[in-house]
Amino acid sequence: MLEFPTETHQYHIIKLVVVNQAKNEALWYTFGGGTKLTIMKPSVSLLPPSSLQISGDSAALLCLLSSYSPQGATVSWTLDGSEVTEGVQTSAESERDGRYSRSSVLSLSKARWEGADRFVCRVRHDGADHEASFLKSSQC
Known part of the structure; x- marks a missing residue:
């Protein structure tokens, strides 16, 4: 049974009966114009902490995701x-x-910032991984 919503949010139930269909024969029915889904991968940027932050007691890295579709990153x-x-x-x-966007901030203590070398923001969108990374200049 298939249910199709109407514009008034009521449902119509249609029963399809298929008789004598061969095993390897595909059965397709299309109703309406369908839905167009355009997938746009996110642009991912990673901004390291400022030198002012690094000289203080903490550090924050900012990951920006922009211009992606559909939602769900x-x-x-x-x-x-x-x-x-x-x-x-x-x-x-x-x-x-x-198009969608979001941001993520990673806040670290000064000790944790000083103890790490490579920072990665990983984004999962529509089954694919995208990432941006920051490597401290002492490791370049």
Whole structure:
């Protein structure tokens, strides 16, 4: 049975009965014009902490995701290859003209900042991974 919503949010139930269909024969029915889904991969940027922050007691890295569609991008962080969840704040997705954006901040203590060399913001969107990384200049 198939259900099709009407514009008044009521449902119509249609029962399809197929008789004598061969095993290898495909059965397709198309109703309406369908839905167009355009997938746009996110642009991912990673901004390191400012020198003023680094000279203080903490450091924050900012990961920006922009111009992607559909919604549903997730963000994770790694330091030197190990996933980090503490100190992560990720915004809700915002939409403009059918494209989405969000940001994620990784806040670190001065000791944690000084003890790591490679920082990665990893974005998962529509089954694919995208990332931006920052390597301290002492490692270049």
